[in-house]
Amino acid sequence: MEDKIVYPSVNDFLRNQLPKHSGLLYELEEYAKEPYIPIIQPEVAQFLKVFFGYSRPKKILEIGTAIGYSAIFFAGLDENTEIVTIERNPDMAKLAKDNFKKSGLENRITLIEGDAAQVLETLEGEFDTVFLDAAKGQYMKFLPNILRLLKIGGTLITDNILYRGIVADENPPKKHITIARNLRGYIIEITHNERLETSVIPLGDGVGISKKLK
Numbered sequence: 001m002e003d004k005i006v007y008p009s010v011n012d013f014l015r016n017q018l019p020k021h022s023g024l025l026y027e028l029e030e031y032a033k034e035p036y037i038p039i040i041q042p043e044v045a046q047f048l049k050v051f052f053g054y055s056r057p058k059k060i061l062e063i064g065t066a067i068g069y070s071a072i073f074f075a076g077l078d079e080n081t082e083i084v085t086i087e088r089n090p091d092m093a094k095l096a097k098d099n100f101k102k103s104g105l106e107n108r109i110t111l112i113e114g115d116a117a118q119v120l121e122t123l124e125g126e127f128d129t130v131f132l133d134a135a136k137g138q139y140m141k142f143l144p145n146i147l148r149l150l151k152i153g154g155t156l157i158t159d160n161i162l163y164r165g166i167v168a169d170e171n172p173p174k175k176h177i178t179i180a181r182n183l184r185g186y187i188i189e190i191t192h193n194e195r196l197e198t199s200v201i202p203l204g205d206g207v208g209i210s211k212k213l214k
């Protein structure tokens, strides 16, 4: 599908300037290529590396673990960061657990297996950052619990928020109509919710950065 967010030539140029990962992160990047497993895009990972360098989150809640790539990446940025990550697919959860062991960071990463819609209801405590990277159609459903769990001044980061630009299409392709409608509703909510200050960045597949004000 054509990417309507960033010109492919600009994307390619910028991607070529990014630092290359080595070790386990590189292995997981290769693993995720075939069969394709969606992991955080390189330019989004680099952006969050810079952002977390400023915001220094101690507790990150991730919704959508897949093989554990982003959780390992975040945990590797700062030895004071703890991650709680939720994954509903048992095969992915098993791969992620193995990868957390391999990374040597498993003492700072807690994986909760289950559907985030239910798991979020049971979570307590405060998180500095929530990284939302799961089924896009459900983002809106997760929002009340995310707001409950996010501390005031904390950041909600929503990945894939522009869904290849389809959210802005007047007439989205038929098979993407529901997801486009759901994401549109979510964007309208987080940009107008008085408890949030939000910026939507056309980076990667679109990234929402929302600060919880109250």
Ligand SMILES: C[S@@+](CC[C@H](N)C(=O)[O-])C[C@H]1O[C@@H](n2cnc3c(N)ncnc32)[C@H](O)[C@@H]1O
Pocket: 038, 039, 040, 063, 064, 065, 066, 067, 068, 069, 070, 071, 086, 087, 088, 089, 092, 114, 115, 116, 117, 133, 134, 135, 138
């Ligand atoms: C885009 S991938 C996550 C990629 C990962 N954050 C990374 O960058 O390495 C999305 C994952 O979310 C999981 N997922 C989707 N909906 C979910 C839900 N409601 N609860 C828990 N996990 C969910 C999927 O099974 C999939 O593994």
